[in-house]
Structure formats: C-alpha cells, structure tokens
Amino acid sequence: MNDKENKYDSTEIVSENSAYNKLSNFWYHNKWTVIVVTFFVVVVLVCTLQLFGKERYDVSVVYGGTVRMDTEQRAAFLSAMQSVLPEDYDNNGKKSVGLVEYQIFSEQEIYTEVEKEVDGELVTVKEPVIALNWNTEQYSSMQSAVSKTGEYSLCIASPYVYEKLLKGYVVEGKSVRLGDTDFYLYNEAVQVLPADTVVCLLRQFAIGQSSKDEIYNRSVALFDAIVAYDVAQ
Numbered sequence: 001m002n003d004k005e006n007k008y009d010s011t012e013i014v015s016e017n018s019a020y021n022k023l024s025n026f027w028y029h030n031k032w033t034v035i036v037v038t039f040f041v042v043v044v045l046v047c048t049l050q051l052f053g054k055e056r057y058d059v060s061v062v063y064g065g066t067v068r069m070d071t072e073q074r075a076a077f078l079s080a081m082q083s084v085l086p087e088d089y090d091n092n093g094k095k096s097v098g099l100v101e102y103q104i105f106s107e108q109e110i111y112t113e114v115e116k117e118v119d120g121e122l123v124t125v126k127e128p129v130i131a132l133n134w135n136t137e138q139y140s141s142m143q144s145a146v147s148k149t150g151e152y153s154l155c156i157a158s159p160y161v162y163e164k165l166l167k168g169y170v171v172e173g174k175s176v177r178l179g180d181t182d183f184y185l186y187n188e189a190v191q192v193l194p195a196d197t198v199v200c201l202l203r204q205f206a207i208g209q210s211s212k213d214e215i216y217n218r219s220v221a222l223f224d225a226i227v228a229y230d231v232a233q
Contacts (some may be wrong), residue, residue: 057098058089059218060151060209064102064142064165065158066109067193074099076189084183084225089218097222100152102142105135106160139165150208153219155200162198175200176227183229199226 014211063079069077081097111126143165145151155166155179178184179195201223202210209215 009021030190043122056090057096057155058085058087059222060098060100061098061154061219061222062102062142062145062152062154063156063162063193064104065156065193065197066103066105067104069101069192073189073192077192079185079220080183080189082223084229086221086225089214100145102138102145103129103130103135104138104142104158104161106158106164109160127152130206148204150205150210153202153204153210153216155202155222156193157198157200158194159196159198162200166198166200169202170200171203174223181229183226186229186231199223 068201078097078099081099082095085095085097087096108226110128110130110132112129112224113124114127115122116125117123144167147169162175175198177195178193178197178199181199184190184193184195201220204213204216205212210219
C-alpha cells in the first residue's frame with residue numbers, strides 16, 4: 001500500500017484551521033471554569049432582571065384571615081386603599097398599595113357542619129373547609145413575614161389572627177375594628193372583609209422593611225388615614 005492509500009485510510013481528522021485548534025485546546029483545558037463562570041453570570045443576570053422587573057409599592061400591607069379575594073375584589077380593595085394613601089411616595093406618578101394575603105382559619109372556623117347519609121340516616125358531621133396542612137403553612141408564613149423578618153408594619157387581620165399572632169407586636173392605641181371606621185362603612189369594596197376585621201400598626205422592627213424609617217412612616221400615615229377617614233370631607 002502506498003503513502004497515498006495510507007493517507008485515505010487514516011481515521012484521524014486533521015484540521016488546518018489554527019483558530020479552531022486554539023479554541024478546541026482552550027475548551028479542553030478550561031471547560032469547567034467556563035461552565036461555572038457562565039452559571040454564575042446567568043444567576044446574577046436573572047436575579048437582576050427580577051429585581052428591576054418587580055413592581056414596587058408606596059406601601060405594602062399584609063392580610064391574614066378567612067377571606068380569599070378574587071381578582072376583581074382585590075383590585076377594588078386596593079383601589080380603595082390607594083384612594084386614602086396620603087402621597088405618591090416614590091414619585092412615579094401613581095399611588096400604589098401592595099397586598100400580601102394569607103388565608104388562615106381558627107380551629108372553630110376551619111370546620112363546617114354538613115349533613116351526610118350514614119347507614120341510611122342523615123347525620124350532621126364536621127368537616128374542614130380547607131386542608132389542615134395548608135392552614136398551618138399559611139399561619140407559619142405570615143408569622144415569619146410579620147414577626148421574624150419585619151417585612152410588614154400595617155396589618156389587616158381576622159380577630160383570631162390578631163389575638164393569636166399580632167397583638168403582642170401592635171403599637172399601643174394603633175388598632176381599630178375596621179367596621180367602626182367610615183372607611184369601611186362608605187367603601188363597598190372594603191366590605192369584602194367582615195366588619196370585625198382589625199386593622200393595626202405594628203411596632204418598628206430592627207430588621208426588614210419596617211426597620212427603615214421612611215418605609216415605616218408610610219405605613220403609619222396610611223393607618224392614620226384609614227382611621228381618620230371622614231366621608232363628609
């Protein structure tokens with residue numbers, strides 16, 4: 001077999017492109033470094049986009065109770081809250097209020113009486129209206145958001161959530177039954193919540209959003225505006 005035949009029989013691929021060879025050599029020796037660096041660049045980019053894409057609010061409010069608002073009810077409720085917000089604090093051209101909701105039931109509220117047929121007879125039994133583990137998760141999440149991370153200062157809560165979770169953190173004299181305010185009586189959108197719902201202001205925490213004086217004072221101003229709301233004005 002001559003040299004020409006040996007050349008064609010060879011399975012080795014020889015590239016005459018020096019740029020390709022350099023790139024292949026670089027990848028062979030540095031591929032894991034490139035992969036790790038690329039991963040962290042992507043993570044930082046995604047986090048940055050989420051940060052700038054996240055809607056910011058003048059004031060954020062947390063609610064804990066049995067009510068789950070639908071989209072229309074939520075929009076109307078927030079519109080009512082925004083109508084009494086004293087200022088457009090971030091000067092972006094609109095007053096905005098954010099609302100985080102936790103659906104929480106007391107032990108008495110979580111069960112409802114239903115009639116069932118047992119052995120041919122109708123009997124009344126108690127059944128939970130929501131999953132018990134869901135209720136526990138919702139309570140724990142609100143507890144963390146309020147008492148551990150200090151993310152919220154203005155709270156709206158059912159009597160159960162107020163007594164069980166919030167009362168020890170409330171500023172003295174800064175809690176009121178929502179049904180006793182003109183803000184509730186003259187705003188149908190707010191009446192999606194029961195009249196015995198409590199609106200309250202928590203003390204300033206050393207951590208989280210409530211630790212910042214400017215952010216905390218916005219919650220104070222919104223609470224005072226709700227309590228002082230006068231339909232005659």
